[in-house]
Amino acid sequence: MKWDDQGSSIKIFPPLDFNFQECLVFLARSDQEILHHIMGDYLYKLLKINGEFVLLKIGENEQSIQVEFPIRTPAQSIKEQAAAYIWKWFDLDQELEGFYDMANKDKLLKDIVHNHFGLRIIGIPELFQAMAWAIIGQQINLTFAYTLKKRFVEQYGESLTYEGNTFWLFPEPETIAKIDKDELLKLQFSKRKAEYVIGVAKAMESGQLTKEALLHQQDYQQVHDSLMAIRGVGAWTADYVMMKCLHYPNAFPIADVGLHQAIKHQLGLERKPTIAEIEEMSIYWEGWQAYATFYLWRSLYEW
DNA sequence: ATCCAGGAACTGT
DNA sequence: ACAGTTCATGGA
Numbered sequence: 001m002k003w004d005d006q007g008s009s010i011k012i013f014p015p016l017d018f019n020f021q022e023c024l025v026f027l028a029r030s031d032q033e034i035l036h037h038i039m040g041d042y043l044y045k046l047l048k049i050n051g052e053f054v055l056l057k058i059g060e061n062e063q064s065i066q067v068e069f070p071i072r073t074p075a076q077s078i079k080e081q082a083a084a085y086i087w088k089w090f091d092l093d094q095e096l097e098g099f100y101d102m103a104n105k106d107k108l109l110k111d112i113v114h115n116h117f118g119l120r121i122i123g124i125p126e127l128f129q130a131m132a133w134a135i136i137g138q139q140i141n142l143t144f145a146y147t148l149k150k151r152f153v154e155q156y157g158e159s160l161t162y163e164g165n166t167f168w169l170f171p172e173p174e175t176i177a178k179i180d181k182d183e184l185l186k187l188q189f190s191k192r193k194a195e196y197v198i199g200v201a202k203a204m205e206s207g208q209l210t211k212e213a214l215l216h217q218q219d220y221q222q223v224h225d226s227l228m229a230i231r232g233v234g235a236w237t238a239d240y241v242m243m244k245c246l247h248y249p250n251a252f253p254i255a256d257v258g259l260h261q262a263i264k265h266q267l268g269l270e271r272k273p274t275i276a277e278i279e280e281m282s283i284y285w286e287g288w289q290a291y292a293t294f295y296l297w298r299s300l301y302e303w
Numbered sequence: 304a305t306c307c308a309g310g311a312a313c314t315g316t
Numbered sequence: 317a318c319a320g321t322t323c324a325t326g327g328a
Contacts, residue, residue, distance in 0.1 A: 134309085134310095135310095135311095137308095137309050137310090138308095138309080138310040138311070139307095139308060139309085139310040139311080140307095140308055140309090140310090141307075141308040141309085142308080142309065143308090144308080145308090145309075192311075192312080196311085231311090231312085232310095232311070232312090233311085234310060234311045234312085235310090235311095236309080236310060236311085237310075237311085240309075253309075255309095255310075256309050256310095257307085257308060257309060257310090258308090258309040259309075260309095261309095297309080300309095
């Protein structure tokens, strides 16, 4: 991680191919999003670090990411953790030359990576949030998924209001582990999703499921198997979490209908491609399936 | 109304 | 291992 403490603000130095504006477009895709806000050219995000609310005002300054702290300047160690959060959030450890080399030769990806060069996978660093959001999004349209997430966060998350804007934190697993499934039914979760989300919360509360343990078992297949052993987590959810939280560039939610829509549109097909067809056309994505998928998702927001 | 949406578990073969 | 069925709820 490359960063610099400048007193009341910090600077983060991303790879040269990073494009902050492209990432902002993706972050702005839903007007129901309440876990971050975009105002003008700035991205606002509330974190809780060492028990302390830390509001980030994130902007671009030439080649660097500039982060200010509107509430108050935090201690140096907290500033470092905030920088680390952003580093992971924008997947800045990833070296993308290999991906771009591959994508420039791929008819399906070529135009998209050209149009959105510098976009990175916008992650979900917190494991519980990544899993709960994936479960919420299973088999429902994104609009409704955002509605459910908003209700969930406003019911169980902490918030802070600053200068008239309210910023929210995603609920902690310890909170959700204690609630009754009927409470989630009132928010219009299905019975199964209510069970799944509470089950994941309990597994995390008890320490059976941690991000650290998953990251420790490096092998893709091991992690995928571990995740799929959890009730409510199928192949799609496991790959989604490995892509958005665990930073596996080869994670591939191949059954994703958004991916299917993007491919259909990009190739001008009459129907959505089959899984077998996608396997065929993604042979050369090997190692970069997550980035290929993410760029295809990005292509959905311009037609 | 009808189809479908960033699926998963269950059941039967 | 694989295919078909059920679950579940709102958006367009």
